[in-house]
Amino acid sequence: MARSESRLQDVPLVQGSIAGFLTWVLGYLFTYLIASSEIRDSQLNRFLEFLGEDPAIFEMVGWVFYNAHFVDIVFEGVPFFGVESFVGGEEGFTLLLYVIPPLVLIGAGLAIARYGGARDASAGAVAGLTVVPGYLLLSIAGVFLFEVTLGDASGAPDIVAGIFLAGLVFPALFGALGGVLAGVTAE
Numbered sequence: 001m002a003r004s005e006s007r008l009q010d011v012p013l014v015q016g017s018i019a020g021f022l023t024w025v026l027g028y029l030f031t032y033l034i035a036s037s038e039i040r041d042s043q044l045n046r047f048l049e050f051l052g053e054d055p056a057i058f059e060m061v062g063w064v065f066y067n068a069h070f071v072d073i074v075f076e077g078v079p080f081f082g083v084e085s086f087v088g089g090e091e092g093f094t095l096l097l098y099v100i101p102p103l104v105l106i107g108a109g110l111a112i113a114r115y116g117g118a119r120d121a122s123a124g125a126v127a128g129l130t131v132v133p134g135y136l137l138l139s140i141a142g143v144f145l146f147e148v149t150l151g152d153a154s155g156a157p158d159i160v161a162g163i164f165l166a167g168l169v170f171p172a173l174f175g176a177l178g179g180v181l182a183g184v185t186a187e
Contacts, residue, residue: 010123012116016108016130020171023108023131024138030100031065032058039064062146066157068097069166077153101166102174105131109178118183128179132171139167 039060063073109128118124140163147156157166 010116011126011130012112013130013133015115016112016127016132016175017134019108019112020131020134020136020175021138022134023104023171024135024142027068027100027104028062028065028142030104031068031097032061034094034097034100035061035064056148059146059148062142063155063157064097065101066142066146066162066166068101069162069170071157071161071166073155074158075153075155077151101170105135105171105174106178106181109175109180110182111178112175113179113182114186117186118179119186121180121183124179124181124183124186125176126179127182128175128177129172131175132168135171135175136163136167139163142166 036057039057067073108131109124112130113124113127116123116127118127143157143159143162147154
């Protein structure tokens with residue numbers, strides 16, 4: 001019992017949660033740097049400005065960020081849209097955006113496992129998983145913050161996929177992978 005308690009104390013949960021939080025912000029910022037200028041000049045943004053609405057650049061960059069996690073944007077009350085993805089395809093953003101979430105999460109998992117002193121793959125994976133709470137928290141907030149509403153019409157990341165894929169699957173898979181890399185390369 002004492003041995004399992006000491007192993008739990010070695011898991012950097014607070015630091016991992018902070019790293020997950022910062023990793024989500026960093027991924028969004030990279031997406032913003034890549035996509036914001038095109039969004040600013042997009043027909044949808046011009047249409048919103050024509051209607052007297054404030055530009056929705058940060059929200060639409062959020063849409064692209066969730067799309068990079070394979071989360072679709074759901075439109076309600078808009079006759080021409082249903083479910084959309086703005087990454088890849090015709091007139092879509094660069095496919096490079098798909099590598100941003102995995103890379104930053106692998107980096108965070110690797111950093112936290114190194115910080116926690118992981119010496120093998122399993123300890124590294126556990127340390128890497130600690131990025132999930134912080135990443136999940138911002139993923140939940142983002143599905144609501146990135147909603148664009150215009151009268152009866154709205155567009156926002158799919159809530160279930162946004163929480164499950166972006167908030168749980170991505171950070172668990174890639175955070176743990178980064179932790180495993182740290183564990184197997186530890187000296």
